[in-house]
Amino acid sequence: MTFTDKASFNSKAKHSLLPPNATQQEKQIALAASRISNLAVPIKHLWDPLKCPEHLLPWLAWALSVDEWDNNWSVSIQREVIANSTQVHRTKGTVSGVRKALASLNASIALTEWWQNGGVPHTAQLTALARNNLTASGDTLLTPQLQAQLWRIVSATKPVRSKLDFSVGVQQDKAIHTSGIGTTHNLSRQDINTEVDNGLSASSLHISQVANAVKISRTHISAQPNAQLKSDMAMALAMGSAIHLSRATMRSQ
Numbered sequence: 001m002t003f004t005d006k007a008s009f010n011s012k013a014k015h016s017l018l019p020p021n022a023t024q025q026e027k028q029i030a031l032a033a034s035r036i037s038n039l040a041v042p043i044k045h046l047w048d049p050l051k052c053p054e055h056l057l058p059w060l061a062w063a064l065s066v067d068e069w070d071n072n073w074s075v076s077i078q079r080e081v082i083a084n085s086t087q088v089h090r091t092k093g094t095v096s097g098v099r100k101a102l103a104s105l106n107a108s109i110a111l112t113e114w115w116q117n118g119g120v121p122h123t124a125q126l127t128a129l130a131r132n133n134l135t136a137s138g139d140t141l142l143t144p145q146l147q148a149q150l151w152r153i154v155s156a157t158k159p160v161r162s163k164l165d166f167s168v169g170v171q172q173d174k175a176i177h178t179s180g181i182g183t184t185h186n187l188s189r190q191d192i193n194t195e196v197d198n199g200l201s202a203s204s205l206h207i208s209q210v211a212n213a214v215k216i217s218r219t220h221i222s223a224q225p226n227a228q229l230k231s232d233m234a235m236a237l238a239m240g241s242a243i244h245l246s247r248a249t250m251r252s253q
Contacts, residue, residue, distance in 0.1 A: 016030055018030055041053060046060070047060070047063075049079045049080075049082040049083040050079055050083065052079075052082075054075055057075070057078050057079065057082065058071065060082055061078070061081070061082050061085070064082055064085045064086065065085060065089065066081055066082060066085045067085075067088075067101075067152070067153065067156040067157075068081075068149055068152055068153050068156070069081070070134065070149065072134075073134050074134070077104070077105065077106070077134055080104045081104045081105070083104075084100055084101070084103070084104045087100055088100050088101045088104075088157060092156075092157050093157070093158070093159045093160070094159075095111060097157045098111075098126075098154055098157045098158055101153045101154075101156075101157045102128055102150065102153060102154070105130075105134060105149070105150070105153070106130070106131045106132055106134075107128050107129060107130045107131060107150060107171075108128075108129045108131075108171060109126055109127065109128055109129065110126070110127040110129060110169075111124060111125070111126050111127075112124060112125045112126075120163075122159075122161050122162050122163065123162065123163045123164070123165070124162060124163075124164050124165070125164070125165045125167075126154065126164045126165070126166055126167075127166075127167045127168070127169050128150045128151075128154065128166070128167075128168050128169070129168075129169045129170065129171035130142060130146060130150070130168065130169070130170055130171070131170075131171050131172075133146065134146060134149070142168055142170060146168075147168050150168060151166060154166060
């Protein structure tokens with residue numbers, strides 16, 4: 001034993017529950033067992049399906065008596081199956097138990113019992129509806145492996161006396177929403193039309209005012225004597241420039 005080991009042993013010996021007359025072997029065993037507290041994973045996490053290390057999940061599933069297990073499942077599916085195991089065992093032999101067991105694999109059921117369709121007592125028609133593949137290797141949704149797994153789960157959780165007409169189907173939950181596109185398009189058209197109409201109305205009003213001014217200037221020129229002709233012609237030229245500017249404004253708008 002090195003000096004460091006002796007110092008560590010003396011430090012932990014002060015907190016040991018061993019009696020003063022404990023043998024050296026007993027002290028060494030206590031020292032070795034005390035190192036378990038240095039593990040990176042706390043013991044309490046090993047029994048938590050959501051925090052247990054991934055490589056230890058199969059052992060946790062065995063400890064909690066999971067009926068159906070596949071190492072090829074995704075980690076999220078494995079944790080879900082383990083988390084629901086206790087509740088599934090509590091409700092085995094009931095419809096709720098079957099639903100809970102299949103829900104762990106992201107599947108639902110459509111069940112019709114004998115008293116609902118006037119069939120033979122203790123019989124039922126059950127369809128397991130799968131939503132997605134549980135393994136990445138499957139080319140289709142309903143692989144033979146998935147169908148076999150669903151049946152084994154139903155067989156392990158159904159009432160023993162019940163005889164089932166079992167089938168497997170597919171359930172799609174996705175929907176397409178397009179109602180908002182047409183409304184937005186119509187509102188955009190209304191906004192464009194409003195802006196164009198307002199611009200044209202302002203331009204028309206400006207042109208009308210200029211035209212009235214031209215008529216007034218023409219009458220004024222014809223009524224004045226020759227002495228006033230030059231000044232009135234200058235006014236007419238100015239009004240003509242205003243007409244030209246108003247036309248340019250209308251074209252730009």
